[in-house]
Amino acid sequence: MSAAALLRQDASAMADAVRGDAVSAVALVQASLDRIEATDRRVNAFTAVLRERALRRAAQVDASLASASGPRTRELPLLGVPFAVKNLFDIAGLATLAGSKIEREHTPPRDDAALVRRLESAGAVLVGALNMDEYAYGFTTENSHVGPCHNPHDLTRIAGGSSGGSGAAVAAGQVPLTLGSDTNGSIRVPASLCGVFGLKPTFGRLPRTGSFPFVSSLDHLGPFARSARDLALAYDAMQGPEGRGPHDPGCAQRAAEPVGAALALGTQGLRIGVLGGYFRQHAQPEALTAVDAVAQALGASRTVELPMVEARRAAAFLITNSEGAALHLPDLRRRAPDFEPLSRDRFLAGALLPAAWVMQAQRVRRWFALRAAELFQEVDVLLAPATPCVAPMLGTETFTINGQRLPARPSLGLLTQPISCIGLPVCAVPVWGCHPALPIGVQVIAAPWREDLVLRVAHALQQQGVAASPVAVAATAETT
């Protein structure tokens, strides 16, 4: 199989091919760079391509394979796999933009982010930085500074956000693995709209050291891929306490709890509930069809409810609005016109929120976490739509759900915000056939620290053909 053909497989297959000497790391990384070159003019997923660094690193991988340490290198789980990261992850020598114009002026970091280092230690090769909503405050990646990211399955539509480039690069077959961040849905929304798998681990699982913060109380980092087994490979490679200080104060520094071996356990014996109430009232028919298809495949017929879901979303909104704005207050004072017009006024308003509202939101959040823990005594896994609808057209201002006209951009996170508010692990799985041409995601949710369960379910759904993540045809049009 040629390197270009291999690039349409998942990361696990690529690592196996490098391991078996069927392809070199350099050839695989070159194929990824060629694919980016051929497609990114239309997709706009990348804000920087690290050609020289990537080819140098891939050559080091090949040289190591041919050396005395070859047997040990051959065991690396992501051997020669090209990957890319949302441009809020530090990359040595490259300004960490976090989607902004303002950060272009800042000194580039000397080191890579902790998770970039961990993936490269596992054999992966960083090829670039990815488009996102400014300072991660958005769900559409209609970035006014560098242009919008286009959905590879329909270039006239959004990729979702704020990790839009991370979802689109995987869907376009540019790389098989990316990293993004999720504060209110920024992994799960683009995963849903781009038709790829996305993992938002438990809050505090993965260290955020070396990434540009948005809301310290709510920020999570996690991977995107075209298979659940790839998410598990990447997730296992990124777990574990930090060795070097200062540490991420939001990271629990837990010992690694690898999930790869658990994927084959299947779903038998798992108690699976479908979230009702709010989660069905705020979804269009295609989102409900996707959840029902997943529930049917898993034999899940029980509907369960979380109390006061609107207030969960409200708590997440207030904490996000206030913390995010406080972080940027000096720039909001000095140079508000340099902010992204789509989120600037929201940031300005957030700087003014009374402290009592925010503290109440933090107390409510704890109360909700306790209520969810009670529910998880009765069920192991919960299902809910990831987005209320399939990818809207670029520039969409409003959409209608259950007869209610809603502002499109903030409402894409209606179904993800109440879950990340209390830090639960979620795998977004892509489902097809609910819309004539576009995918939509389903959230597979578990109790804190049970990423193993959400990945087991995601893997089983992929094995059954209920979830799938094909490389986009639209991105391939015209060239290659």
Add this chain to the structure above:
Amino acid sequence: MTPSEIEAYVDASAAALGLKLRPDHRPGVLRYFALAAEFAALVEAVPLSERDEPALSFAPVSPREKAQ
């Protein structure tokens, strides 16, 4: 909050913070503040007691960690 209460609060708190709101930014700020006020009403309606702790934690930093 009524629209006039929101305007009064936004203008006063922006002045207190040294945040000059440009005329073309102010309508959007008022709109988003009103949205936050609606969300605040939702979280204030959750029945909490004085014993309900916030979801905040602080980890003291030991000299050993800093030296690592």
